[in-house]
Amino acid sequence: xxxxxxxxxxxxxxxxxxxxxxxxxxxxxxxxxxxxxxxxxxxxxxxxxxxxxxxxxxxxxxxxxxxxxxxxxxxxxxxxxxxxxxxxxxxxxxxxxxxxxxxxxxxxxxxxxxxxxxxxxxxxxxxxxxxxxxxxxxxxxxxxxxxxxxxxxxxxxxxxxxxxxxxxxxxxxxxxxxxxxxxxxxxxxxxxxxxxxxxxxxxxxxxxxxxxxxxxxxxxxxxxxxxxxxxxxxxxxxxxxxxxxxxxxxxxxxxxxxxxxxxxxxxxxxxxxxxxxxxxxxxxxxxxxxxxxxxxxxxxxxxxxxxxxxxxxxxxxxxxxxxxxxxxxxxxxxxxxxxxxxxxxxxxxxxxxxxxxxxxxxxxxxxxxxxxxxxxxxxxxxxxxxxxxxxxxxxxxxxxxxxxxxxxxxxxxxxxxxx
Amino acid sequence: xxxxxxxxxxxxxxxxxxxxxxxxxxxxxxxxxxxxxxxxxxxxxxxxxxxxxxxxxxxxxxxxxxxxxxxxxxxxxxxxxxxxxxxxxxxxxxxxxxxxxxxxxx
Ligand SMILES: Cc1cc2nc3c(=O)[nH]c(=O)nc-3n(C[C@H](O)[C@H](O)[C@H](O)COP(=O)(O)OP(=O)(O)OC[C@H]3O[C@@H](n4cnc5c(N)ncnc54)[C@H](O)[C@@H]3O)c2cc1C
Ligand code: FES
Numbered sequence: 001x002x003x004x005x006x007x008x009x010x011x012x013x014x015x016x017x018x019x020x021x022x023x024x025x026x027x028x029x030x031x032x033x034x035x036x037x038x039x040x041x042x043x044x045x046x047x048x049x050x051x052x053x054x055x056x057x058x059x060x061x062x063x064x065x066x067x068x069x070x071x072x073x074x075x076x077x078x079x080x081x082x083x084x085x086x087x088x089x090x091x092x093x094x095x096x097x098x099x100x101x102x103x104x105x106x107x108x109x110x111x112x113x114x115x116x117x118x119x120x121x122x123x124x125x126x127x128x129x130x131x132x133x134x135x136x137x138x139x140x141x142x143x144x145x146x147x148x149x150x151x152x153x154x155x156x157x158x159x160x161x162x163x164x165x166x167x168x169x170x171x172x173x174x175x176x177x178x179x180x181x182x183x184x185x186x187x188x189x190x191x192x193x194x195x196x197x198x199x200x201x202x203x204x205x206x207x208x209x210x211x212x213x214x215x216x217x218x219x220x221x222x223x224x225x226x227x228x229x230x231x232x233x234x235x236x237x238x239x240x241x242x243x244x245x246x247x248x249x250x251x252x253x254x255x256x257x258x259x260x261x262x263x264x265x266x267x268x269x270x271x272x273x274x275x276x277x278x279x280x281x282x283x284x285x286x287x288x289x290x291x292x293x294x295x296x297x298x299x300x301x302x303x304x305x306x307x308x309x310x311x312x313x314x315x316x317x318x319x320x321x322x323x324x325x326x327x328x329x330x331x332x333x334x335x336x337x338x339x340x341x342x343x344x345x346x347x348x349x350x351x352x353x354x355x356x357x358x359x360x361x362x363x364x365x366x367x368x369x370x371x372x373x374x375x376x377x378x379x380x381x382x383x384x385x386x387x388x389x390x391x392x393x394x395x396x397x398x399x400x401x402x403x404x405x406x407x408x409x410x411x412x413x414x415x416x417x418x419x
Numbered sequence: 420x421x422x423x424x425x426x427x428x429x430x431x432x433x434x435x436x437x438x439x440x441x442x443x444x445x446x447x448x449x450x451x452x453x454x455x456x457x458x459x460x461x462x463x464x465x466x467x468x469x470x471x472x473x474x475x476x477x478x479x480x481x482x483x484x485x486x487x488x489x490x491x492x493x494x495x496x497x498x499x500x501x502x503x504x505x506x507x508x509x510x511x512x513x514x515x516x517x518x519x520x521x522x523x524x525x
Contacts (some may be wrong), residue, residue: 046460055462063441066460241485306458323525330464337486339464380489384466387495409492 009313009316010095010108012085014038016302017044017282018114019066021311030318034077036105039084042138043069048302050141051102051165052332056172059147064138069242085194086256088113090275110277110316113265114309115255117247117283117300122157123241126219127245132241135162147240150174155228155238157216161188161331164199166209168333178236180216180228189246192344195375198356199333206334211236249298250282257264262286264298270315271308271329278356281308281314289325291391292343292372301329326391342373351401353382353397362386371396371415381408388412394419421514422477425452428477428522443518444468444505454520461505466490468504469497473517480507481514487516496521 009025011018014036022034026376038044045064053059072079083099087129088111096105119134121127148154154170156163159181167177179186185196186203200210215231227237249264260266265280267273267287273280282305288294296355303325310322329336336359347365354361362382365373370393374386383409389396394415400406423446424434435450437443440486447455456467463486472480477500484492491497504518 048460048462063445066448068451074451259497269463302458302460328464330459337463378486380463380486381492384490384493406518 005029006107008106008108008230009034010106011112011114012052012095013114013116013250013282013284014040014044014081015077015114015116015262015282015305016066017076017116017292017305017309018112019044020306021112021114021281021307021313023067023071023075024076024310024313026077028317030313030317032109033081034075036181037080037083037085037095037106039082040137040139043067043072043079043081046302047136048330049134049409050138050266050414051162051169055141055145055166055169056216061138085115085253088253088278089182090257090259090278093277097361104387110279112312112316113273113278113280113284114282114305115250115253115284116257116399117249119243120246120248122216122243122245124216124226125220126221127243129219129221130402131239132219132225132243133223134243135166136247143188144240144242148175150172151176153238154178154240154242155180155236156244157228158244158246158248159183159210159212160189160244161187161329163242164203165331165333166244167203168206171208171334172204175240175338178211178238179208180204180211180214180230180236182213182215184213186210186212190344190351191375192347192363192365194350195338195377197359198377202334202336217324225320246282247300251284254278254280254284262296269294269311270321271312272315274402279312281305281312288314289327291393297311297327299327301327303328308311324391326387328387336373336377336419338377339383340373340375341383342371342390344373344375346371349398351398352418354379354404364398366396366398385409389415392416392419421509421511421516423509423513424515424517425454426517427452427454428520433486437513439509439511441509442496442505443470443507443509443516444503444511446509447504447505452520454522455504456524459505463487463490463503463506466494467481468501468506469494469524470502470518470520471500472502472507473519474500476513476516476518479512495525507514 094105094107104406153176227235264286286298328341344365349366351364360378362376376383422427437446
C-alpha cells in the first residue's frame, strides 16, 4: 500500500506553474506536505531568458532560478529533481515514478499536474542530424550555445516568438541568420498583420534573411547538418538549425489515467480536472478564460502558469478565488520590447496608434466595439491601459485610440464611462 | 557587499546582503524576502515588484525610466517614492538602502 498522508499535495512538474502552486499553498496556510516531482535536474527556473539574455550570455544560470534553493527547505517543500511520474492511479490516489520501480508509489490528497509542453518535432528526413536543436530547457541552451559562434550560419525554422527572439540573439552573437516560415508572415499564429509586417521589416534591417511561405522538406548533411532543403529543391546552407515550430502538451499521463483531455488537460475555472482531487495548471491545461466568455484555451505564458498555480492552490485550500488578469505576454527582440495583452483572434477591426517607423506604437484589436487585445511595441502606456480595458471588456472608440494627442489615461476614463 | 533593508507591510524588517549588478528585486527573491512577486522576472512587464524607496534614499536611487514610469502610472498605491525594484541595480552607492514592500502586489 502507498503510505497515505491526508494532507499531502503532490505536484508533477517543477516549472513556473508547479513552483507557483507550491509557494501559493504555503502562503495560503497549507500546513501539510508538499512534494514536487520534477523531471529536469534543475530547481524551478524561468524559461523566458533562455531565448533572450541567457542565450546571449548576459546572465549566469543562477539568475534563472525562480526561487533560491534555500526557499524549498525553508518552506518545507520537497523537491524531487530528476524524477519522472510514470502513472497516476486515481482510485488509490497515488502516483508512480521512475525512481521507485515496482514500489507502491506516493500517495496524495490533492494532485496538481503541471507537466508543461515539449517542442513539436518535424518528421522531415535528417531531423536527427547533429547541429539540429530545439529550445525549451536549460539543457537545450547549454548544448546550443557553443554552436552559436560568430560567423556560423544559423537557420531558424519557425517564425514564432521563440524563433524570432532566437534569431535576434544569434545576430547579437555574430551569427548569419536565416528564418524559414511556412506561413506567408511571421508571428501569424499570435498577432495581426500590422505587427507581423513590423517585425519582418525589423529583422530584415538587422540582416536576417526571412524566407516566408517556405516549406522545409529535409535536413541535409552527413552526421552533422549542412543545410536545409525547401520544397522546390532549393538548399539553404547552414551549420546550425533551431526548430521552433510550436509545442505539444505533456498530457499523456493524464490521458492514460482517464482524465478528460483535448490537446491539453481540460479544467474548470478552479483548474480542476474531471477528477475533483486532480488539478492541472500552466501550459498543459486547457482552461476557460473568464474575460473571453469562458472560451476554452491552452495558453503558453508565464502569466497563465502563475495564475493557474494561484487558482489551484486556493481551490485546494478552500481560499477565495484569486483575481484573474487578461492574458499577458512579452517578447524582447533587439532593443524592442513587445508587451501584449488579451487574445486577438476574432477581431473585426484593428487600430494602429503611433507610427511603426518610430519604433514605438501599438495595435489595438476590437470586436463589436470592445477591446479584445493589444500589441504594444516600446509603448508601455498603451499596454497597461489596453490590458486593463481588455479585462473590463471596455467599449472603445477607434478614432480616439488612433489619435496620439488623446492621452491613454483619458482614453481609459472615457472607455470606462461608456462601458 | 552592499546591504539592503526591506520593511514589509507589517513593519517587519529584514536586512540582507546584495550583490552588485543584481537588481533589488532579485536581491529580495534570492533572500526569500516576502512582498515582491516579480511575475515577469524583471522584464518590466508586470509591475508586481513595486516598492517604496525610503525618502532618504530616493535621490541616490534616482527616478524611473520612461517605460517604468508608464508602468507605475497605472499601478496601485503609487507615491513619489515608488519604483519597480527590478529596475534598480545594486551598486556600492546603495549600501544601506531601505525600501518598503506593499501588503499585496495586486
Ligand atoms: C525559450 C522560451 C521563451 C519563452 N518566453 C516567454 C516570454 O517571454 N513570456 C512569457 O510569458 N512566456 C514565455 N515562455 C513560455 C513560458 O516559459 C511557459 O509558458 C511556462 O514556462 C510554462 O510553465 P509550466 O510550468 O506550465 O511548464 P514548463 O515550464 O514546461 O514546466 C513543466 C515541467 O514539468 C516537467 N515534466 C513533464 N512531465 C513530467 C513528468 N511526467 N514527471 C515529472 N516532471 C515532468 C518538465 O520536464 C518541465 O520541467 C517562453 C518559453 C520558452 C521555452
Ligand atoms: S518584475 Fe515584472 S516589472 Fe519588475
